[in-house]
Amino acid sequence: MQIWKFPQGFRKKNLYFFPSHPPINHPQLSNNPPRNTIKSAIETISSEKSRLMGLDNPFFHALQQLIDAADGEAGNDKSNAPTRTYVRDAKAMAATPADVVEYPNSYAFIIDMPGLKSGDIKVQVEDDNVLVISGERKREEEKESAKFMRMERRVGKFMRKFVLPENAKIDGISAVCKDGVLTVTVEKLPPPEPKKPRTIDVEIA
Structure with missing residues (x-):
């Protein structure tokens, strides 16, 4: 691929x-x-x-x-x-669509996670710059007193991987799941300060 x-x-x-x-x-x-x-x-x-x-x-x-x-x-x-x-x-x-939004001070990765608990979702950083969002939605067990007439909701594994940009702050990552929507926020590193000119003393020979 x-x-x-x-x-x-x-x-x-x-x-x-x-x-x-x-x-x-x-x-x-x-x-x-x-x-x-x-x-x-x-x-x-x-x-x-x-x-x-x-x-x-x-x-x-x-x-x-x-x-x-x-x-x-x-x-x-x-x-x-x-x-x-x-x-x-x-x-x-x-099967795991995502939105990626860039803000002045951060990046946001947004994925729909309806019906999932926080324990079903895993957010990791691999190789120091790869954001991995994964988890699994398991099918409900059929009860003795009921049987499924139709099963259309998605079950199974989901996963997305993103290579983070150079200005991503790896130790500034947070994740919040609210109303079935997972938002992973990655803070940006501050821009590097411009290098000051170096002054060389001139010796008199």
Whole structure:
């Protein structure tokens, strides 16, 4: 997958968006190995980013079937675990829209989190400059006296990652979830003071 960037014209220090794993280099498809098929499907999804935005995307359903089939054939083989993680994280990120707002003294990352408690949401900073917002909404257990007639609310994992700009204050990050909306505020570092000219004494020889 390619790195998602702001439109041309934004300053270099501004934010960049990217999925959770680097692109996968894969050989040409053969007729048999299911893992090649999985990787090819991933590349197809990556090249059509506009079609990622939806929980009912047929690409994801087809891809999940390929993963399940590969799991059944591989048995206890865990060599394709990174591929499964990549797909699930990509799906979580595609289904987690966010707003990013720049203020004079801070940045704000806003994500809808309806029905979630603070313990279901995790906000972390990785590699000193990567803001990671993740969590999971679990499906309610069906009670004996009731049965679901329709289940349309989203459940499962959600995730977003943002590379913070150079002027982000890492130890000045706060998160508040109110009325189902999570707002993560990242303070800005003060602008550097202009360097004063240095005076060199001239000695008389």
